[in-house]
Amino acid sequence: MLRKLSLAVLIPVCMLALYLVLVAAEYFYESKQVRKELAERQVDQITQQLLRMRAVVQSAQALQDIERIEQEVSLATLDMNVMVYILLDANSRIRFANHTVWRDSNAIEVIDGYDVVRHHAVVQSGQASISINPDRLSIQAYYPVDAQYPEATELIYFESDLAPLVAKASTELQQRFMRVWGLGALLLIGFTFVLYYLLIRPFKMLSESAKQVGTPEFLTQVPWSASEVLSLQTTLQQVHEHLGRAVKQLNDNEQRWLFAVEGSRNGIWDWDLRTDEVFLSDRWKEMIGYQPDELEGAFQTWETRLHPDDKQTVLNCLHDYVSGKTKEFESVHRLQHRDGHYVWVFDRGMLVDWDQLGRPTRMIGIHVDVSESERNHAAIAELVKQSVAGPKMLPETFMAQLSQYLNQRASAGHWGALLLLNVETLGANDTLTSHELERLLSQLSARLSSYFAENIVIAHIELGRFALLAKELAADANMAGRRALALATELKQIATRPFHYGEHDFRLNANIGICLLDSVDSLAPELAVRRAELAMQHAQSSDHAGCAFYHPDLERSQDSESSLLSRLERAIAENQLSLMFQPVVDMQGKIVSAEVLSRWHLADGEIVPVAKFIDLAERHGLIASLDLNVAERVCLLVKQLKQQGIHLPRLTLNISTLSFCQADFVEQLVGLVNAHQLGEQQLGIELSESALLAAEAFVQPRINRLAEARVAITLDNFGAGLGALSCLRHYPLSEVKLDLHCAANLTNDTSWSQALIQSLQAFNLSIVAKGVESPQQQQLFSHLGCTHFQGYNIARALSVNDFKQLVCPRPLLRSV
Template structure:
């Protein structure tokens, strides 16, 4: 009830109630105070009178002047309005009194308020007592007298009435409060009227105006009021203006959205998960041959039209997304057309609403026709229709368009570009079978073809990579290059969005090579493709961020790279490469392990840096062969050392992520270890994060085999900027090696280095500092708590003979 009261009623009522409570409280307080003051004043007067009477009685008794005592008693009783005034002896017998009938009677029998016990206590202590009883409005006084002879008076007892005085004072108090109440009431009424016009009425006006915010009838007219109310009025006016603009923008956005949906020719669906109702747009129905007024708006309408081969996969992907197991729902599947054939669509949806318990209640998505796309009709048909075992080549329609663009040019004189997209499929081959891999690449192609504009043609190569022809980028070459680079970055972001296939979730990465195309220059399509391939190889190199342009020096570099790859293959076959050993020491300068390094000198003596020949091995597909060659040589060295009686520390090999991703590399490595009889923990491998962040099932299987074989795993380049704690938490590592960049961070950001070390030690992992070349480096890493140290301060990389001498000093060798 109170919640519905108007402020105009509630506020005055509260003020009146508060005023009455304050006034009544003040009156009661002052009334009690008046009574207390009257009692105190009368007590003082009585005490003075009794003190005088005490002296009179004592002197009169000494002279035996009874008449004087009687006169004094009579006068005292009359002056103070006393109710009872008596003088008693030791037996409580009344000797003198203001009432003659009481004389010679026992005080206890004739006087109600008299207390013989208190009488004796006062006489014995010879201390007077004056008692105030505010309930009876009386004062009782016991005043002792020194008796002069037996039977003489020894106590004066007095009982006075306060009622007349209290009544008189209360009357005066009431009169005063009536005047105060009346004046206060008038002021309260006046204040209430002022409050009503200054506050309540403006609030009523604003309340009514608030109901009309955003409408044409909104109006606030407050001629004058407090600054706060006027500020609220201005704020409400601003809200009205913003809401009006927002409503207009919302209407405009709705119109634009409708235009965008119709313009994109994509189907829209809106699924109420709790009821099963589904809104299907006209375009959605048109895709599968139905009119706008056909098809029921229920979930079964979509479910029943799924291709039998796609049904389980699509429904599983949808269920995983709705249940929160996957981050997004995206699927390429087939829907049955009204005429009986199937249409390929890219279906993408997103949850937009949840109930209070956190359960999803609404999902909105789009359908895109990727089999009948106007811009890539033939290319996508070629992509989708080809079987796993069938022919895979660049679609003829794409080659025709590329050749036409290169030979005929562009009448507008604008530059174009060819972008070769190489999807990183490391680990996919081991996780998916050939059919599943093909379906995944089909999803990639569908996403690309549905994402880009009519100005871009998408095709797919025999190797499974994708190629895009972008036309009409710009007339100026530098502008065209910037737009091509932006397109390449966008390509990598589109591919990086998670893919879901069955129970697998993939986060792919890609490298993009860019070849700019001048409309004036006539080039052979095969040459353009070759240039794009060279740019893609360059995009894989560190510092390229996955994108690179073709330039003429790549041809020269490619010639040298091809020659070096041939020589590297020969060096592996002839065992002409060299192994080096980099010692790892502990804080006591004791050798605990060694990292095996590979060095390559060409026949002419030129030294090829490891980073260069490893990159060449990866590009030429020889990296697994190189890593296995190193492992074989190290196993032979361990076996020979054991036969000679030399006790070697743990030797660790650098294994490329590409080798680790090969289907049979780990099995072959374990077989090699068993063949040479290598003891557990005698051999270890060093992997970077890329190898450990591939598909979990794929990594777990290989890591488990290595651990079972006694091969320890070390995470290399920890702290390079991309290391994730998931590698430390989820993998059975034995140690981590800090990245060389930590040396530079010692001076600039020592707290970063310390945080890396502490994070690894939280998982009970040994931490090895690399690149320790000065005592200052060593001291800093010691303070941070590193367990091992590797660098030129302790030893350079040693050849086999020098390493044996370090492990087994020469006197021991002579004895052997």
């Protein structure tokens, strides 16, 4: 209701209401002050009068002059405001009173406001009590008198009526405020008229003009007014001009968009979910063999042409997206052509409008014909089934196009690039069937085919591996390199967007190798692919963010890496890796566990960095063998020392995510624990957050199998960036280790470590602070809530003998 009121009404009403509130508040405040001041003056007068009366009473009682007391009481009653004026003895009997009928009566029975308890309290203390009674609107006084003989007067009780004085003062105050209110109201009315002509009236005129913005009828003629109103007038004029230009630009862009849509190979659809009406572009209809004026614009037009084998899956995917269960709608399916055969299309859409209740009302999307990509995928799937173990053959069609480009590019004079994309379906291999995995990669192939221009050739050359040939990037090598890198970055973003398949969401890890193709150097197709593969392998290292260019040094590093790889294989087979043990202690300093670390010392004394040989093992498929080798040696050590009577604390192994995700790794690890008859939680494993963030259907059985084998599970590097609180709720973990950067940044800022520790405390897990290098750090971690500690302040990584001596020290020799 208030939103519809005009400022011409709303502002005066608000000002009047505010004025009335202020005046009323001032009136009540002054009325209270007047009453207070009036009461204070009356109390002062009564105090002086009673002081004099006490002196008279004491003097008259000493002289037995009763008449003098009666005269004084009679004089006091001449004041019309005096209600009660009595003199009382110790028994509350009235000795003298302003009304003779009260004399010799008991005050308790005849005086309403008299309080006998207060009477005796005043007499005993000897201090007068004068108070204002708001209920009776009177002043009551109890004044003590020295009683000089039995039954003599000991108290003067006095009560004065304030009502007449208060009424008189209130009347004067009301008269004064009526004059003030009247004058103020006149000034307010005058101010309102001035405000209306200077501000409200110009605003009304501007409001009417704003309704005509963008039309020829727009006019902003505002009379003299405030500078702000004139500024608004100027702004409104500018908006009118900008709107005119924007409307023209919008019309031009609409024409360009229509031309671009119809000229591209993408079909456009626009679906109104409320009416089921669908706009289908001319290109969409052309894909399935229809003319622009054919096909009804309805949802059933699309639904009825879905292939029977794809229909339910596609509709379920669409329903999940519209209902909010998934974050995007993306599907590769078949639509029936007018001639009767089916066409493979890549369909991607997004919601763009919702109603006031948050329900989706409009969805738009694209259709891309990916029939060629699907046929290529089917040929590759068949090739994979028929091929023996070892490298897969590249599809002849792509190799033919690559060979043709390499032979013809010299005449063009432009640089090109061959990009090799390798995707890792971590966790999906065991969750999906082989057919479902192929369909997932087929969806990725269709997604890639829908994003790039005609001068870029995309092929699915092998299961999980894609090749992209970019032609005529630039005439300059530097520019070609920048464009190839931008293309690779876009390719990686597209490939790593999540896929929704069945009831699961999958994220693919992608690595891209780039081989630039110049216009001079003659290059065989197989050599170009080989260089792209070397770059792709190089891209897997963390410092390249998944994208790397080929350069000649990779050939030499490949030879060096091959040599180091063969030595690593031999070191694992011959148990040449050293085992080190770093203790973990509790708050009392007791060793509760130890982390097992691997070190590699070459025969010439060189130490291979841990990160280097672990990365090498992960990239070449040796990491599971390495982890199992360490696990077997640790199990054997625990068993041997147990037979010697030495009981070690729990030993925990760092298990790579790639090892954990291999199909039979967990079973082999459990087999080692059972074969060596290890006790409950004598062995533990440390997993990073990435291992536990894979699909729950993939991780849960492995975790349950380890828990059944009584293997303790530690979540390592908590807080490194993933923040997997869901892992703490879903899986039976024994402890959590904080990431090393918590200790590194602890002295400068404790907020991050404190937030991580507080989030963990609700799960009742042991919290291990890693990298503790000083007593101060240990004290800070302990204060924040950590229960266990690991680092150089406790002990460095120890050899087997040093660790045995620390856990079970030999008895000290004593001289006799």
